[in-house]
Amino acid sequence: xxxxxxxxxxxxxxxxxxxxxxxxxxxxxxxxxxxxxxxxxxxxxxxxxxxxxxxxxxxxxxxxxxxxxxxxxxxxxxxxxxxxxxxxxxxxxxxxxxxxxxxxxxxxx
Amino acid sequence: xxxxxxxxxxxxxxxxxxxxxxxxxxxxxxxxxxxxxxxxxxxxxxxxxxxxxxxxxxxxxxxxxxxxxxxxxxxxxxxxxxxxxxxxxxxxxxxxxxxxxxxxxxxxxxxxxxx
Numbered sequence: 587x588x589x590x591x592x593x594x595x596x597x598x599x600x601x602x603x604x605x606x607x608x609x610x611x612x613x614x615x616x617x618x619x620x621x622x623x624x625x626x627x628x629x630x631x632x633x634x635x636x637x638x639x640x641x642x643x644x645x646x647x648x649x650x651x652x653x654x655x656x657x658x659x660x661x662x663x664x665x666x667x668x669x670x671x672x673x674x675x676x677x678x679x680x681x682x683x684x685x686x687x688x689x690x691x692x693x694x695x
Numbered sequence: 696x697x698x699x700x701x702x703x704x705x706x707x708x709x710x711x712x713x714x715x716x717x718x719x720x721x722x723x724x725x726x727x728x729x730x731x732x733x734x735x736x737x738x739x740x741x742x743x744x745x746x747x748x749x750x751x752x753x754x755x756x757x758x759x760x761x762x763x764x765x766x767x768x769x770x771x772x773x774x775x776x777x778x779x780x781x782x783x784x785x786x787x788x789x790x791x792x793x794x795x796x797x798x799x800x801x802x803x804x805x806x807x808x809x810x
Contacts, residue, residue, distance in 0.1 A: 629785070631798045681797075683740075687736055
């Protein structure tokens with residue numbers, strides 16, 4: 587079967603750094619996505635990785651290791667507005683996205 | 696219209712009733728998707744369409760039907776609603792000619808409660 591695993595919830599302090607991990611087992615791999623979803627809103631695209639390594643985009647970075655079936659999203663200089671759920675998704679051999687259940691990130695002052 | 700719109704925003708429905716959730720995009724994306732999102736679960740694909748005139752079944756298609764008469768619209772119909780269909784429904788679209796990198800863009804969602 588196909589499976590995406592993420593921690594259910596994480597807590598971090600404003601101004602700090604947090605790393606959200608995602609491990610996956612899918613039938614094929616055609617890229618990994620991270621989305622942000624604020625409560626009651628739609629998911630919005632954050633990052634895409636298809637090759638191993640780190641992709642940096644401002645305060646957010648995403649890392650991929652295909653051999654380990656592993657990715658992480660790194661958020662730096664945390665702000666209160668970063669309180670949200672972060673969704674990991676993998677595009678499989680049929681080019682469909684398989685989604686993790688999401689990690690709820692709570693930022694404390 | 697900018698992006699993807701969904702209607703209604705929310706709905707309370709009696710079990711057994713028929714309901715159509717509407718989705719319209721103005722980005723000329725060829726691919727469109729319907730997901731449901733339930734607490735503690737990831738987004739689950741209900742149906743998808745890779746291009747106008749074609750549709751396909753996702754992970755949880757039972758009890759739902761779709762049509763894709765044109766590029767912009769992708770309605771989702773519940774023929775006879777049941778309480779287990781209580782969920783938040785998201786429509787999404789993408790330009791699948793980008794291959795694996797095609798990003799899906801989401802509508803604001805419809806919150807459906809079936810009593």
